[in-house]
Amino acid sequence: xxxxxxxxxxxxxxxxxxxxxxxxxxGDVASIPALILSNGLLPxxxxxxxxxxxxxxxxxxxxxxxxEFLKQREIAGASVTTGHQLITDLATKDSNSLERATTEALxxxxxxxxxxxxxxxx
Numbered sequence: 001x002x003x004x005x006x007x008x009x010x011x012x013x014x015x016x017x018x019x020x021x022x023x024x025x026x027g028d029v030a031s032i033p034a035l036i037l038s039n040g041l042l043p044x045x046x047x048x049x050x051x052x053x054x055x056x057x058x059x060x061x062x063x064x065x066x067x068e069f070l071k072q073r074e075i076a077g078a079s080v081t082t083g084h085q086l087i088t089d090l091a092t093k094d095s096n097s098l099e100r101a102t103t104e105a106l107x108x109x110x111x112x113x114x115x116x117x118x119x120x121x122x
Contacts (some may be wrong), residue, residue, distance in 0.1 A: 002072040008108050011072060012115040024058035024117040032062060033109050042087055046100040049083035062112065069108045075101045 002010075016022045036042035045066075050060040061084030070076035070086065075097065079088045092100050 004107070006109075008069070009110040009115075011065075011069045011108065014078070015112065016115045017115075022117055023061035025119045026113055028058040028110060029062050029113045029116050032059065033106055033119040036102060036106060036109075041098065041105055042090060043110060045083045045087050049087070062109075065112065066105050066108060070101055070104060073104055075104055086113045087098070 030042065032048065035047060039047070045063055046065045048056055050056060060083055063086070064081070065078060067080050067083055067086040071078065071080045076086055080086050080089050086101075090101055
């Protein structure tokens with residue numbers, strides 16, 4: 001039996017495999033917890049996953065990772081794979097489910113930030 005830290009670390013290492021190109025860097029993930037804490041999980045997801053905003057493409061990739069993690073933890077529905085689908089799924093659930101998703105997303109982001117590579121210097 002694995003504890004939650006192990007589950008989170010395994011999910012983060014799947015999203016950011018060692019020795020392969022990562023879809024985002026540490027800087028892309030670092031600001032997401034503050035967005036969630038100040039605005040809530042759903043508004044933060046909407047901001048990060050907004051279509052047509054090239055500056056947020058890598059934040060969207062991080063939210064897609066959050067969606068996959070919450071699906072693995074059976075907090076989000078089985079068909080959820082993207083941040084947009086996560087918003088739709090959690091918007092239909094009760095407030096306890098949203099609170100649990102928020103707590104798990106923040107804990108997962110703490111691990112994900114540690115696994116992400118630092119921003120490359122120009």
